[in-house]
Amino acid sequence: MHAKAVSNARLRRLPGLALVGVLALATAGCLSSRFGSGPTTTGGIDPARLEALSENDLRSVSETLAQRNARDPGNAAVAMAYAQVLRRMDQRAQAVAVLQQASMRNADDRALAGAYGRALADAGRFQEAQEVLARAHSPQNPDWRVLSAQGAVADQLGDAVRAQRFYEAALNIAPGEPTVLSNYGLSLALAGKLADAEVKLRQAAAHPAADQRVRQNLALVLGLQGKMDDAETVLARDLAPAAVDANLDAIRTMVAQPNSWERLRRADADG
Numbered sequence: 001m002h003a004k005a006v007s008n009a010r011l012r013r014l015p016g017l018a019l020v021g022v023l024a025l026a027t028a029g030c031l032s033s034r035f036g037s038g039p040t041t042t043g044g045i046d047p048a049r050l051e052a053l054s055e056n057d058l059r060s061v062s063e064t065l066a067q068r069n070a071r072d073p074g075n076a077a078v079a080m081a082y083a084q085v086l087r088r089m090d091q092r093a094q095a096v097a098v099l100q101q102a103s104m105r106n107a108d109d110r111a112l113a114g115a116y117g118r119a120l121a122d123a124g125r126f127q128e129a130q131e132v133l134a135r136a137h138s139p140q141n142p143d144w145r146v147l148s149a150q151g152a153v154a155d156q157l158g159d160a161v162r163a164q165r166f167y168e169a170a171l172n173i174a175p176g177e178p179t180v181l182s183n184y185g186l187s188l189a190l191a192g193k194l195a196d197a198e199v200k201l202r203q204a205a206a207h208p209a210a211d212q213r214v215r216q217n218l219a220l221v222l223g224l225q226g227k228m229d230d231a232e233t234v235l236a237r238d239l240a241p242a243a244v245d246a247n248l249d250a251i252r253t254m255v256a257q258p259n260s261w262e263r264l265r266r267a268d269a270d271g
Helices: 047-052 055-071 076-088 092-105 110-122 126-133 144-156 160-173 178-190 194-206 212-224 228-236 241-256 260-270
Strands: none
Touching (some): 047 076, 076 092, 076 110, 092 110, 110 144, 144 178, 160 178, 178 194, 178 212, 212 228, 212 241
């Protein structure tokens, strides 16, 4: 999907890169800055705090939330928080199961539907995610995070035109939001529109709230255009020299391969 949630839909995970993706999902929403904050994450854990937890702390929090969820599987706030932790631990299928169970008991909870849809997308279940996310907000009360997630899912399903409509709608609500701009830029990159993608990603990276993932998406698109010096400058802001070199080498390899755009799309879907 901060973002392609995932991201919050994701392109190839080059060494050292943590791309905003679907599951930027926003997708912008749940347990990492990829998924933002606000209405779609009500009851969740603060993303910054969650990102800072050690592995031991994560396991401890997971065990506590698992017990609370077992006692009350219909508690939407607990289910969303537990799913955040599970996704942070890369237990995507289990996160889906937790949210599915809670959703069956809270059919009208749109925040929960948003979390469930993003989790489905994060697990690669894009058709189901599309259906669930469509119920996660209303035309009278649209949510930019859900719109961005819908865009990322549409990209994964190969409908770039529809995806970009979702991103435009999200930006109408949240102008300049870096996770949406980043997802939009990656969508344009997947469509082969690298110059346009660079424009969106530069806008995203210039935002005060932009994080490392947004900047690394910009570096990827710069590298794919052969602007290696610019890509190196962007990467060096967040990564150690060895990681910068590894990422530049990976981008060069990608560009040199035949059918590189199809490889990018497959890697995004598999990520």
